[in-house]
Every structure is written in structure tokens, then in C-alpha cells.
Amino acid sequence: MAIPGNFLSAVTESVDPNTSGWTPLLNCTLSKGTGGRNGDGVLAVKSVASGEMRARTVSSYPVTPGTVYRVFADASGATVPERIGIRWLTAANVEVSVTWSLTTAAASASWHRIGVAGPAPVGAVRAQVVVSSSPVAGAVISYFENVYLGLPIRSTGNLLPFGTESFEIDTSGWMVETNCALTRTAPAVAWAVDNYLAGGAVLAVTASANGNMAARTVDRPVVTPGVEYVAYCYLSPPTSGSSAWIELRFYDAANTQIAAKRSPLAAPGTGYYRQRASAFAPAGAVTCGVAVGVDTATAAQVLRVETVVVGVAARTLAGSVIPFADASFEADVAGWTRPSGVAVLTRSTPWGAYATNGSYALTVTSATATASTIQSAKFALPAGVDGTSFRLQYSEQVTAGSWTVSRGVRWYDAANTDLGITGSSAAAAPTPGWWNLSRDHAVPAGATQAAVELTLTAGAVNSVIRLDAVALWQALPLTTVVAQEESASVTLTLRELPVDQLIRVYRVTPDGTRTLVRGPAGVYDGTGTIASDLLVVEDYEAPLTVPVYYVVETTDPVTLSRTIRSSDTVTIPHDDVNEVWLKDPGNPQRNTKAVVQSGGAPNWSRPIEQGVHRVAGRRNAVVLSGVRGGLEGDLKIWTRSDEERAALHWLLDSGNTLLWQAVPGMGVSDLYVTVGAITEGRIGGPATEVWRDWTLPLTEADMPVTTGVNGSAGRTWQDILSEFDTWQEVLETYATWEDLFLDRRIGG
Template sequence: MAIPGNFLSATTESVDPNTSGWVAKLNCTISLGSGGRNGDGCLAVRSAASGEMQARTISSYEVVPWTEYEAFCDASGATVPERIGIRWLDASNAEISITWSLTTASASATWHRIAVGGEAPGTAARAQVVVSSTPAASGVFSYYENFYLGFPITTVGNKFAFNTESSEIDASGWFNEVNSTVARQAPMVSWAVDYYLAGGHVAAMTATANGNASMRSTDRPDATPGVEYAAYCYLNPPTSGSVTWVELRFYDSGGSQIAATRSTLAAPGTGWYREYASAVAPAGTAACSIAVGIDSATAGQVLRVDNAVVTTAPVLRAGSVLPYADASFEQGVAGWTVVSGVATITRSTPWGSYSFDAAYAGTVSSSTATTSVIRSAKFALPAGAASQSFRTEVYSNVSAGGFNLTRGIRWYDASNTDLGLTSGSAAAIPTPGWWLIGNTFTAPANATQAAIEYTVTATTTSSVWRIDRIALWQSLPLTTVEGHDDTASITLTLRELTAGQYITIYRIGPDGSRTLVRGPSGLISLMVIPSDLMVIEDYEAPLGVEVSYYIEIRATLTSTAGTRASDGVTLTAGDENLCWIKDPGQPQRNAMFMVVSPPAWKRPITQSAYRVRGRRNPVVLSDVRGGLEGDLVVWTRTDEETAALNWLLDSGNTLLWQVVPGVHETDLYVTVGEVGLPRVVDRADEEWRQWTLPLTQVDMPATVGVAGTAGRTWQDIFTEFATWQDVLNAYATWEDVLFNRRIGG
């Protein structure tokens, strides 16, 4: 699998099918090894003698001075540990310096990640990847694969800088807060081959003396009051019994801490465990940070940290009013309580033993075969909730005994008056394994708040019920469509999907024809569903005729499809003297223009005529007749329209020409040849220009995705760049900022 944003070629990255991207640099020979994870091939580096051996990429890659870059790979070597470096070259390909990682703490034949980050020197023009190890004899092998060189790969939306998230440059992202020292280490850690956010280095906090110890991030990015944030990182505790934790902190504009939410790891061992803490930023919040620590540490104990993130909290179900802490039990039971009965509610333990989301689940235990009532905190409902339908859901797992369950919602008005409970009938909780249980209830008049309430009756002693990913949201149509005449587009909204399943979406024309709809990676055919809510903007729907959408959803690639169908929707036809010209992959460029004259179409054909001696008629060999070709003449009536058409044509992409019904033309995918744009009247102050666009009909592009800022936000820009001058240095145009196309990338 190609690593996104990699400067290296696929062959150099995966060392498949050969080692052509690599060359021996020092005291070694290289060959093609086997047993890799990113394809079978790997780079086998064999020492020629004792001492350091190095191999490097055969090519060098353009870099920008004073810009951060990252390199990583997976390594394996039973005899000797390894390191990786970025070799900086000047414009004449002379070596300036090498930024090296630390050497891995121990040798291991298990594939493990090595990585390094660094800033290109001021005179750097190009860079190479270098790997190194130092065997004590000849004939010793080190193996490498899954190589990357490029801009740092960071968590989308992370408020922290690259070095705070990963410590690949140095340890300056962390501060020794209480009874600790902070350093950077390179332990031997095996990450999934396609997990690129954790690397070779980690931040390591060492307890100075017996007692509580902690460190915190030096980053204090901005935070907004009322927004729910989640902090998480991988923790590597010194022992399974160590009390280690992660804490999300909020600060006011003066830098004083005003709130902190802690989540304690229930470690099953001494591996690497991702721990979450989440909270809503209180009034007065201006900034946030993350802290980690050990309670009652022993002097010399080390807590290691990687992949530190603070971001907006995950949305487990679109529209749900439950905060992440109450929905997922990652830091405890939040606002859940036992209203009556002998049951208890706790967070599952240890980490990873029971969960449907992340690493923990709520655990309801009843020691006797009796009835108990479990209730969440109260949550504010959307405006206008009275008399509206609301849905609840819970992922459920009975791990011991059995339960009968009555599900309900308890309603409250704005003054916290209890408006009563709406509930369903009792039923046995299904077993075994995880089940999704949902209900729909109608809010009473004046309801502005609600709490989820479960009445559970244990059918045996010592019964245990695990719950996770709980949600409460206003019930809206599963499928809706909305036309937008100003952009000649249709928005298709799909709700209550199951992430990880497969979806295919067709546009149904007035004649019943089916056309695949375009998504972020091309036409949506067996696309993996990314979340429970999908919003598709269809910019290729025809004008002036009714269309609808037909959706097929499969649990697996081979399972029978479930289906949905939307209502019909029609985009206003508009003026017949105007046409839309659209870029299917970059709809930001779409614009409407006045037609001077439609194309006088031709259909070319490749033919060869052979005159046979003695015959009147030639023998003609013909290929199939080609599609339409012709010149479309349009006017741009303002400088803004002229700029818009120039921008539309700049990319050279396949375009969609759309016209209204009744002009006896059909929508066509076209390429545009050389164009001229003379003024309509030969005067310097004339704005109108006449464009002759040579159109050639082409096929609908299948693999072109709708580009934009999917997942990418201004927060990513703020995190990656200290000043606007840095942004200007990194991107040639604002369009490049939008599509994250950096200079040299």
C-alpha cells in the first residue's frame, strides 16, 4: 500500500519488485530480501566487515530550506539495532549533513519502526534517506522496508505540533512538571505496517524520586469555551501495577489552569495502550494542554508516551447529545448512576478486555437476580425537541448470566422538572457477543432535556452486562436530498449507516438509467463507509429534469445488498442562453457562462482507402467512429467571469458541459483544446470577451475524486505553520493551500 504523501517511488518504498531505488553507501552490499509486510520484498543490507554499514536511496528528492521533513521505515535485525537518517544535499548534490535518529534501544528480528524528523538546512536543495547499523563482524544482515520521506504525517485536526505528537525531532515538546526528568528514547516497538502516526521515538518521563511524577506538553494551543475536546496518547507504563494517567487541561487567557480531566490507565501489562480523556472546555477557556504521569512512582521508573493528540472529541453517532465520556466510558462512568437496586456500574477492566469503541465499556453488574434502574446524566436536546421523535442505541454484550431489559428516556423541561419516563416493553438482552439495540421515543410537550434510563432485571446471580457507544439523537429521515440552484448541485444525506460496511450510490435519471455518483475517491462503488453520516454533493446531476438516488449497502463485499431510495429532486433549468462548465474533481472551479453559439459537431473517423488495380471502388478499412468534436463559443461579461473561466481551464482536467433541456444538446464530458479570449469590441475598456473552446467528447472520469478539504481544517494550518509568512513560503497559491500541495511536495 502506497504511503500517502511519500516522495519515494512505490518501488523504493516497498522494495518490490527489486532494489533499484537503493544503493550501498558504506561497508555493505544490498540485495532483495523476502518476508516484508508492505509487499514481500525488503532491503537486505549485509556488512562487508565489522563497523558501521549504510545504504541510501539512489535518488535524491527536492526539499525547501528551513522546512520540517520526516523519514521512517520498518526494520528487522536479530543481531544489531538500527537507525535512520535524512541526508541533506546542496544544489550540486554535495552532502551538507545527516539528521540521524537515535539508535533503536535493542536489536530485534520482529519488524519495528525507526523514524526521524528534522528541519532542512538553509542551503539544502535535496535529500535522501539513509539507514545504518554497526555490526561487529562481516556477513551480518539488517533488513528494511516500508520507507517514507516527506512532510511529517500527523493526526488530522491535532492541535499539537508534529514534534509534540511524535517526539521525532527532540524532547522539547514535553516539560518535566513534577518529580521527573524528560528525554527522548527509541525503544523497539512494532506498529501496524499502515499505521504511520507513531514512529521510532517516544517521550520518556523518568521519576526522580519516590512519589507522584508528571510531565506536560509545552504546547498550549488555543481552545474554545463550550467545545468538547479529547486528549489521547499511547502510554507505556513501567509495570502493569503502575498507576499511570493522561490529563486534559484548560487554561484562561492569563495562563492559569482552570480545569483538568484525568483518565487513569487500567493496564493489562507493559505494552502500549491508547488512553483517552475528554471534556467540554469551560467558560473562560483560552488554551489547552495534555499531561501524563505516574502516581506513587518508584525512583527511576519510566513512563513512555507517543502519538499525543488534542482534538475535538469523536462523534460516535451524528447528532447524539451524549458527550464522548458518557457514550464510551473511556475515563470512567461519567454521569451514569444506579437509581435503584443492587446493581453497580463501573468501567470495564483491564484495558482492552471489553469494548466496542476504543478500549473500555460500561459494566453493569448485579449480584442478585433482582431489578435495578440505571440512568445517564441529563442532556440538552436540540431546539424544538417537543413532540419530536428521538432514537437511542446501545452496543450490548452480556458477559455473564442474563438480563431482561426495558429501555426508555426520562424527559425534563427547562426548569429540570421531571416530565416522566417513556419506555418500551421488557425483553431479554440477546447473547452471545455484541448486539446493537435501538428504540424510538416521542418527546412530550415542553421537553428540553433527556436522560437515558435502563431497567434491568438479572435472571441469575452474578450477571454482568457490558455497554458501549451509547447515543441519543433526534430521529431524522435516513435519506434526504436537497437541490441547490446557485451551484447546480444536489446534496444527498445518508444517516444511520454502519461504518466499515460497503456502499454504492446511483443517480437515477428520468428514463430509469443508473449513473454512479462521485465521491472523494472517485465513483462510489463498494466504497468503505467512513462514518454513520455521509453527505454527498453531486455536481454532475442534470439540469431541469427529476432525478433520484438508489443506494446499495453491503455488510461484506459478497453479502446481499440492502437498499435505500431517495425522493426525487429537480434542479431549476435556468436560462437556455447560459451553460454550466464544471470540473468533476474540483467543483470549486465550476461556473456558468453565456453561450454565443453551440458547437457545430463533427464525428471524426480513422480510415484508410486502398485503390485496387482493376477495381472501380476502393477497399476501405475503418476504425469505429469517434465521439463529438466542435467549438463552443461563450462570452465572459466581467473581469470576474474571465478570471473564473481561466481558473476553470487552468488544470487541463476533464470537464462537464451542461445545458438546459430544450436546446437539443446533451451533457458531455469534454477536454478543451487551445483557446483564445479576444475582446468582443476592440477597445481597452471593454470587459466582454469571446472565447472559442474546442471541445472533444471523452468518457466520464471514473477514478477522479471530489477534491477539497475533507478532514483538513484551518487548525491543521495553524498547527503546522508559526506565521502567515511560513504559509506563503510553503505554498505557491491559495489553491495549493486548499489542496495541501506544498512547494517541493
């Protein structure tokens, strides 16, 4: 799958099916190797003699001076370490400079990431990717694949700027707090081929002397009191026994730290482990920051850090009232207690041994074969949920002995009065492996708070059960559809989807025709994965006044088992038969209505390429025909105001394939078209007349299946604040507000 936002072609990125995107630059020959992960092909760069060898992309790509660009690749070489660079060029293809990555710390035959980022220098208008290594002999081979050149790829929702999240530029986003020095290093880390957030460089926090060491972010993003935030990063501890940690901190208006939540890493080794810390911003909090460190470090020990993120915490399931800390147990057991019994509650250990959400689970151990009751903290319910149903769900795994479990929810009013428990009878906890258990509970009158309460009875001495991914949410329909008349669209809401499975979404019309529905990455055709259990699909291509319903298929990528659900039927109303919709499938914010002139519907032609050969002595010619083309004709419409005229220009400016929709019965079906040279004329009358007469030459086109629906995709004003220091920088980077919204940069 192509790397999102890559300037490079798919052939250059994956070196499949050939090496045509690459050429030697210095002391090397190129060939296609095998064994890649982004397709089988790899770029094999062989040295001609000892000394540095370099290969570069054949093409160069437009860049804007001052804008930060990033390159990365996966490399492999048992003999010599590698590096990667951005080669900046003038308009005459003269090299301005090269921004080089760090050289990998040691040679490695395993696939590992190399990468660097930096601003385009003054005078640079184009850029190339350069890969390099320095063997001490001829005929030494370094391998490269999965190559990227483009704007920095960010963690969605990260409040920290790219230079603080990643260490591909420098360490300026970080500062020493206690007993350490900060540098960058480039270990040979085997990141997943599609982990585009990880780079080649990591932050190295080195202890200056024996004792505690710590470093923290320079940036302090703005937070909102009462909102839950989560900070996370990859930590590589000096030893498996090191007391490494990440800490989320909150500061007031005077930059005084007023709260912090530390999450210690229970490392099983010295690899890279994602560690999370979460907390609610307290009253008075204005900003936040992230710190990392090691307690009781030994002098010269190194903590390595990669991909640092802080943002609003996501719940285990959309709409769950249980905070991240109490649902995932990433730092500790949070607000869970044992009101009765002998069971002991702890966070699982080590990292990654027991978890379905994050890296840890709640561990319940009973030294005796007796019953214990465990309870979460109390959590506020949304207003107006009396009499509704809430669904309790969690994952469990029995790892020693046996258990019977009674699941329930205890309800409280605003005065913390206990309103009783709704629950189930005791049942044996299923084994082996992880199981997802759920049950619906009716909310009693007056309830404003809820706590999860489980009665766990051990069937043997020293029984152990793990719990994770706890969620409690209002049980709404799994699938809902709503027609949006003002935008001529349908909103399809899908709940409780299986995360990481593949998804396919069809629109079904009364004649049984199934059409794939469009999403951010193109149509939902079963190749994209589900990122969240809640998915809202806005279908702007549903027909007008025609009842439709939706079929959703999810597929487990491992077992290939399928689940199918269907929606209710929905119809988009459209009252004026003289009005038509002109829509840009990839940019629905541009969609507009127009009035068809009387007699303004196209008179269609269907051209065909033909060769006519007249043979001497024969009456009839020999005609060789191609395939007859699609419909072509002129659509005549009016716009009735300056606003409609501007909207139509905005729609037509891109030259994209459009969807023309009219109500059924008007003699034309919904049609994808390209629009040729347009004519905009006045209709007479005074100069102030705002009506315009338009002629749009239409040519039928195929439905664009790879075009995604453009939108913010999680982009917020915080992203702008994190990246730009002044509004002047924003003005110099984006030509329009739409470009700012979609992060389309001048020259990018």
C-alpha cells in the same frame, strides 16, 4: 493501498513488483524479498562486509528549505537494529546533510516502525530516503517496506502542532512537571501497516526518584467554553500495575489551571494502549493542555508516550446529545447513577477487555437476583424538537448470569420538572457477545432535557452486564437528497452508516445507467472505508434537468455481507438553455457557467491513426487502422463580466480534465474534456467593454476515477496557528489562498 501524500511511487513505497525504486549507497546489495504487509514484496538489503550499509531511493524529490518533511518505513531484522534518514541534496545532487532517525533500541524480526522528521536545510532543493543498519559481518540482511517521504501526516482535528503530537523531531513540545527526565527512544513497536500517524520515536518519561512523576505539553491551544474536548495518546506503562494516566487541563487568560480531567490507564501489560480523557471547557477557559504521568513510580521507571492529540470530542453517533464521557466510559462512569436497587456501576477493566467504542465499557454488577434502575445525567435537547422522535441506542454484552432490561428515556423541562418516561416493556438481554439495541421515543411537549433510564433485573446472583456506545439523537431519515441550483449539484446525506465498512455510491439516471459518485479519495467504488456514521456527499457531476437517484451499498469487509439503500429522486434545475457549466471534478470551487455563442457548439471530428499501403497492380489500397479517437472540436463561448473572465481563467489554469454540461436537447451529452490552447478575444466596442469571445479546443477524455474532491478535509485555522508562528512564514509557504486551504506548499 498507497500511503496518502507519499512523494514516492507505489513501486518504491511497497517494493512491488520489483526493487527498481532503490539502489545501493554503501556496502550492500539489494534484492526483492517476500512477506511484506504493504504488498508481498520487501527490500532486502544485504551487507557486503562488516560496518554500516546504506540503500537509498533512486529518485530524489523537490523540497523547500525550512519546511518540515517526514520519512518512515517498516523494518525487520533479527540480527541488527536499523535507522532511516532524509538525505538532503543540492540542485547538482550534492549531499548537503542527512537527518537521521534514532536507531531502533534492539533488533527485531517483527515488522516495526522507523521514522524521523525535520526541516529541509538551507541549500537543499531535493531529498532522498536512506535506510541503514550496521552489521558486524557480511551477508547480514535487513528488510524494509511501506516507505514514506512527504509532509507530516497529522491526526485530523488535532489542536497540537506536529512536533508535540509526534516525537519524530525532538521533545521540545514537552516539559518536565514533576520528578522526571524527558528523552526520546525508538523501541521496536509493531504498529499496524496503515497506522501512518505512529512513528519510530516515542517520548520516554523517566522517574528521577520514587514518587509521582508527570510531564506536560508546552503548547496550549485555544478552546471555547462549553465545548467538549478529548485528549488521547498511546501510553506504555513501566509495569501492568503502574498507575499511568493522561489528563486534559484547562487554563484561564492568566495561564492558571482552572479545571482538569484525569483518565487512569488500566493496563493489561506493558504494550502501547490508547487512553482518552474528555471534558467540557469550563467558563473562563481560554486554552488547554495535556499531561501524562505515573503515580507512585519507582526511580528509573519509564513511561513511554506516542501520538498525542487534543481536539473537539466526537459523539458516538452524529447528532447524539450524550457527551463522549457519558457514552464511552473511557475515564470513569461519568454522570451515570443508580437511583434504586443494589447494582454497582464501575468502569470495565482492564483496558480493551470490554468495549465497542474506545477501550472501556460501563460494568453493571448485581450481587442479588433483583431489579436495579440506572440513569444517565440529564442532557440538553436541541430547540424545537417537541413531538419529534429520538432514537436511543447502546451496545450491551452479558458476561455473567442473565438479565432482563427495560429501556427508556426520562424527559424534563427547563425547570427540571420530571415529564415522565417513554420506554419499552422488559425483555431478555440477548447473548452471547455484543448486541446493538435501539428504540425510538417521542419527545413530549415542553421537554428540553433527557436522561437515559434502564431497569436491569439480574436473573442470578452476581450477574454482570456491560454497556457501551450510548447515543440519543433525533431520528432523521437515513438518506436525503437536495438539489443545489446555484452550484448545479446534489447534496446526498447518509446517516447511521456502519463505521469501518466499505462503501459504494451510484448515481442512477432514468435509463438505468449507474455511475460511481466522487468523494475525497476518488469515486466511492467499494474500496474505501466509512470513517463516520454521517456522510455528506456533494455530487457536482449529476446531469442538469434529469431526474436521478442514488444507490448506496455498504459491505462488511470480514463477512462480505451487503446492505443497500436508495434515495428519493432529485433534479437539478437549469433555466437558461444557452448557459453551460464547465466543472473541475476535483476542485468544484472552480466550477463556472458560461454562455455558448450562437452557432458556437463544436463541429466534432474523430481522428484515427491509419497506415495506407498501395500495392502495385491492385486497385484498392490496404489500410491498417487503429481505434477511432474520441470527439474533438472547438467550443465558442462568451464571458459577460470581469468576474466571469477571472473565474474561467482560474478553472482553466490547472489543465485538469473538465466536465462540460449542457441541458438535454442541445445536441450534446455531458462530456469530460481536456482543453487545448485557448483564445480570448474582445468583441469590439470601447476598451471598457467587459464581454469576451473565447474559443476552447476540446478533446474528449475519460472520467477521472481516481481524482478526489479537494477540500479542507478537517483543516482549520487552528492547524495554521499550530504550525506557523508568523504570517510571514505562511506567505513564504503558500503561493495562493487556495494553496493554503488545500495545504499545497511551494515546491511541495
